[in-house]
Amino acid sequence: MRQIIAGQARYLCSRYLYYGIYQPLRQPLRVAHRRQLLQNCTLDPDEIAALQRQKLSALLHHAYEHVPYYRRVFDERQLHPRDIREPSDLEQLPLLTKSLIQENAGELRAQYVPPRFGRIRRERTGGSTGQPITLYVDDESWSMGVATVDRFHELCGWKPGNSIATLLTRRLRPQLNRPIRDNLIDWAINRTQFHTYGISEIDAIDYLRHLGTLRPKMLFGYRSALVLLAQLAREHGHNVRPGMIVSTGEVLMPADRQVLESTFQCAVFDRYGATEAALLTTECPTYHQRHINTDVHVVEFLRDGRPVSPETPGMIVVTNLHSFAMPLIRYVLGDVGTPSGEPCECELPFPIMRSMEGRALDFIKAPSGRLFHASVFHSVLDWRRGIRQWQAVQVTADELVIQLVPAPDFDPKIVAAIESMITRHLDAGFRVDVRVVDQIEIGLSGKFRTTMSRVPGTFA
Ligand SMILES: [Zn+2]
Structure with missing residues (x-):
């Protein structure tokens, strides 16, 4: 009581x-x-589409005027933001990958952001491909x-x-x-x-x-x-x-x-x-369908650079319509989803993404029997500068191998720092071996996993 x-x-x-x-x-x-x-x-699908077009136009004009990277991208293609009227016109612009963000970090940040967008914070993220990037996020977008x-x-x-x-x-x-x-x-x-x-x-x-x-x-x-x-x-x-x-x-x-x-x-x-990109979808409580938040994003599903037809899996590419401090236009998330051509029977006005395939994170099991979720590695490694990509693999019951692909600002001293940090925080029973490599091989499935365990019986 x-x-x-x-x-x-x-x-x-x-x-x-x-x-x-x-x-x-x-x-x-x-x-x-x-x-x-x-x-x-409570709007209808046409009203949502109009809202999306209006937000897209504002973002593209801002990017063209204040973001050096996009000014260059538009000029090289002899394009102007007014040439892009519909989300489908976005295919005239190139895709933005994590590698391109790593290479053009300075040029992607807006030189001017209207004061109403508030304070700008810096964030680091690794996402599903283990390639950490730095983002600048204004209050409005956050x-x-x-x-x-x-x-x-x-x-x-x-x-x-x-x-x-x-x-x-x-x-x-x-x-x-x-x-x-x-x-x-x-x-x-x-x-x-x-x-x-x-x-x-x-x-x-x-x-x-x-x-x-x-x-x-x-x-x-x-x-x-x-x-x-x-x-x-x-x-x-x-x-x-x-x-x-x-x-x-x-x-x-x-x-x-x-x-x-x-x-x-x-x-x-x-x-x-x-x-x-914030939340890409909202799930309806009645039918449990994933509705795409088209009032906040433009989401494309591509295969070989072309939009896929409904019910066909495609690479998810997103344009966050509220990100002005660092616009990410046609950003490749690294996940795969299937768009649906059918509307949901519920009242939400947003289109449906049928199924999706994204990151799968493993637990690793320490010699003591304690389980550590893969997000532990994200917490340690995504925040480190100088790492282009990483992967953590438990090779035997008591050995962990962490592979790092260095970025130009890589400092060899971080190898020892990472080894000691992981050893300290995970479990004393682990031997941690940090290796600097030129590239990390992707497994037979073609899907990159930031963390995996090769030890049979580990919960995944
Ligand atoms: Zn629904």
């Missing part, structure tokens, strides 16, 4: 103090964008990114103030201890975080017990961590009954969805996005 009253009090504080007062004061753009994005769901997440959650049935439990990794920054401020924020958001960093089976069983008492409205985490929890829940018994599950970071396969639904007896949603 006491627990129910405490839960209700925390909900009310979160709902009215955090989401009602604090967030509108601290993140007014995010709140305005969330409202706008939810309103967009707020739109988080607002796409807010819309996703609200359409799935979560409301501001509802409790959240997360199953993600702790980022390996120099300060490993969480500041009190972070704990206060968690309390205010009504969020409880469980870390997949170095999780053991005993930890996972403890999480199950804790989650059974918490009964979160939303359980949110990496696909592989959620599936691992479901497997242990089946083996050891549990009473975990979240209101809904949201999987992220990796593609949720139909079999995973089935395991999660049947184990935890709730609706399961798949969030697909990237640091470079």
